[in-house]
Amino acid sequence: MTLMPSNKALVPFVSVANMMKLIHQIGISECLVQLTEAVETDFRRWPEFDKTPRVASHSRNGVIELMPTSDGVQYAFKYVNGHPINTRAGLQTVSAFGLLSDVATGYPLMLSEMTLLTALRTAATSAVATRALMPHGARTHAMIGNGAQSEFQALAQSAVNGLDIVRLYDIDATAMQRCARNLRAAGLKVLEWPSPQDAVLGSEIITTCTADKQYATILTDNMVGAGVHVNAIGGDCPGKTELHRDILMRSDIFVEYPEQTRIEGEIQQLDADHPVTELWQVLRGEVPGRRDERQITLFDGVGFATEDFSALRWLYGALREHDCYEMLDIIADPDEPRDLYGMLMRAGVQSDRQQAANLPSSTEQ
């Protein structure tokens, strides 16, 4: 007998160090391509998912959210915070972890860091929406807001949609320079601009990805020309938007889950019955996406639980070929399931015996 937990009790855990190792083993562009397929595949089977708006706990500094979903076979949830003020203290604005579990038993299958994985899946989701909606032959991608998510967004658009030319703008020149350096090192053609107007000029795809928790106007109406596709990623909680209302009124708006987006997305500025199209319907071919060359398509992305589900399932599959996890003793597993108390008591006896065995003069009974 041993104090070591049994296999049933152990849950694979992907630490931040192991997540980084996994991404390097697979390659970040390949990760983004695979995640884009994983996210799109699950969007195409949207009706199979048990969906609910995320459960948010708001406070003065930010928000803590739980994002659960299930396809009836597996269940996933993510814990994620959003605290724009955190960067002042040298902390992440967004940090996250999540769990995949088995619906039949309720037992966890895998626990994982999700700060990095969220950055990857958010970029993959933008790539899914852009692939479905962008104008034909697009090459140029303007990125307004060059924070922690920006390189992932640009790399996904390059790897999945061939958007090799990136035009950057950030109010913080240091952030823009860092993003430019990182993306050039990854082989993209990068241009830095002194204003958002300059950055979006001639861009076929525009991604806004800023972090301030306020009604901001990162893009005004005159900046967005006919025929472009916009990914509005940064507006993702009540009181936090990035686009002028007039842009929304000129656009065809595509969303993940209207019940959540109307609370959190750009469309919180619009009437509750303003028409929007659900992205999954476009991906299944049930409704048209882009209809003509002059149409402005807008993906009002706030991040939805199914995307985390897709990312965790992808990760769980990847662990079969990559030894990038450790085993965590997080599930109590008594020999006899109703004897939880007995397991606890026997552990004490074993502990005492082990201590006794370590005493020089003792002999085991």
Add this chain to the structure above:
Amino acid sequence: MTLMPSNKALVPFVSVANMMKLIHQIGISECLVQLTEAVETDFRRWPEFDKTPRVASHSRNGVIELMPTSDGVQYAFKYVNGHPINTRAGLQTVSAFGLLSDVATGYPLMLSEMTLLTALRTAATSAVATRALMPHGARTHAMIGNGAQSEFQALAQSAVNGLDIVRLYDIDATAMQRCARNLRAAGLKVLEWPSPQDAVLGSEIITTCTADKQYATILTDNMVGAGVHVNAIGGDCPGKTELHRDILMRSDIFVEYPEQTRIEGEIQQLDADHPVTELWQVLRGEVPGRRDERQITLFDGVGFATEDFSALRWLYGALREHDCYEMLDIIADPDEPRDLYGMLMRAGVQSDRQQAANLPSSTEQ
């Protein structure tokens, strides 16, 4: 430079083995006494909590739930499943883990197993309700249902409320014998009975704690005499109750959080406006608890998020004096918070360098 995560990125984690070690270091009765105080203290400041019914995902075999709450300073949630069918496969009916985090930053403070901790806090909550509502001078406690929670319930009632005589009944004689053996070893006076009628006869406190997911009738009206206090613990999800409706009609009913209990508790059998009293109001002295010697008081306990919050806070405090945790690398922590991508890339370079350094013929550049 090192690949090791920084302190900011590491979160204390209490494994099952460490939870058992902690309980043995403190002593299980002392743990239950301390948890009873922790749970009652937080019930007394009920209005400070951000409350929501738990978020449940139901399936054929069971339910997976998330239970979040916050007092504005700290935030906690628990992941818990309830799968009565699991025991057939040698798995726990209920397994759980949870998190305590800091509202100001959204960063996790501690991750912990909660299968054992839930058993402790559920018992502590019964002890809180019983202390407030039981008849004067009670000594005898009938326990109907002798599964994984039963020993914890009996020990808490003994340690907190002096209920030293325990009368047991379970439909499964093996479970009853196991519970009896465990409780005798803990110093309680234990009697085993062939029927629930026999077990409750002459008992001043009755606890029902069975696990079947169905409308059951563990207690019928004629079995419950005047003046007793009943803890109905096992009825805790839609379609799962333990008491005959007539008992409810004769009782004064006390609940944790009516919005949740009306969905999950015994009172799902009653009209939506049937009067109930919130336990916290009794504990604060705002409304009377037991008013006379013939009254039947019924605590319709379903388990609420504040109890998990109390338990996690208690545990977090206990870790200051007990070295019963390990550090988990679950939060990405770049040197520059907006440079998540740079952190990822540098990890790859370090990894390559480490590999290179391990090659016999290489020299570090």
